[in-house]
């Protein structure tokens with residue numbers, strides 16, 4: 487029996503990405519602790535996707551909760567234009583210390599622009615890249631290079647650099663600015679092709695934007711650190727800014743603290759979100775090198791406003807969200823997240839790889855705390871798996887042609903086995919019937 491608030495509210499909710507399958511209504515959640523969600527009817531589900539891979543430390547971590555209580559009692563929010571507060575300033579300094587390049591002079595990311603969602607962090611990155619070249623006297627560099635299967639959010643700028651063909655944003659294909667979408671190079675030949683494309687368009691291009699190592703919403707596709715390093719090098723050699731969207735990959739999800747670290751590269755602009763606040767409040771950040779920030783200083787022909795970045799969300803650097811993020815960074819520092827991800831990776835490989843042999847399974851791949859089973863399956867059959875996972879006591883949300891898990895990094899071995907066991911059973915049942 488669903489609670490009254492659920493029955494009364496359901497006809498008024500517009501759910502994200504629509505409701506699939508149509509007969510599977512959202513599940514009423516009344517609590518969450520560790521890696522478990524409690525439903526209104528008392529059932530518990532192990533969360534295998536960590537609230538869209540944001541709840542890196544699990545739910546209700548006492549350190550984050552007490553930081554939030556303390557902040558709530560002093561300053562939940564204050565506007566960020568012309569005013570300052572400790573949580574944001576401390577967080578900005580800490581982020582510049584731990585992101586690729588660190589405080590190495592002239593190399594690292596020194597400036598942080600806070601916003602309230604990953605999509606907006608990507609928008610801000612794009613605006614910074616465009617205006618950087620405008621301020622540098624190169625207004626023709628006003629296009630982006632993006633990758634097939636990429637995803638950077640649902641707002642217009644972000645949609646324009648997400649894969650135009652991957653379906654999600656197809657309805658808007660005539661409403662977004664066209665950029666240069668390229669495949670990820672996989673061999674010497676395709677690298678040569680990429681080089682030629684970049685040579686041809688560099689004069690028109692502000693930046694290349696990509697998700698390093700793992701393309702998430704585009705189907706959880708992986709590429710190597712060598713490929714990432716090579717693409718970055720091609721950009722550096724051609725005056726193309728490199729935007730790393732680490733909204734999903736940041737904070738150990740792929741194994742290293744940031745995916746860029748595995749390739750040893752420092753992007754010009756970096757986007758963070760999701761695990762940044764430990765999955766409790768909306769917060770995202772766009773970081774840049776000092777040389778980029780400097781291009782926005784001084785007076786333009788029309789006065790100082792002309793060179794400045796015209797962006798400033800109402801809830802920019804919300805103090806509660808920044809307090810959660812500072813507490814989240816404490817946990818990334820003091821708890822063994824890297825080791826936990828290593829253990830998750832080993833376990834996912836051990837418990838999922840056998841599915842490779844099942845009929846209809848196209849691929850099984852694992853990277854850090856990401857486990858993916860790719861199927862040759864019609865979408866309705868894939869969506870039908872969602873309630874089957876609930877019946878197994880786990881929360882997973884297959885999409886496109888994949889069943890995947892991105893659990894909280896704090897998941898226990900036993901809980902993870904429950905998740906992988908459910909993946910085994912549900913996929914095999916489909917595979918045998920297919």
Ligand SMILES: Cc1ncc(COP(=O)(O)O)c(C=O)c1O
Pocket residue numbers: 538603604605606608637638639640697702703731732733734735759760
């Ligand atoms: C790589 C990447 N960029 C951007 C976004 C958009 O973030 P948000 O949903 O917070 O707007 C996502 C969300 O999944 C993402 O995975």
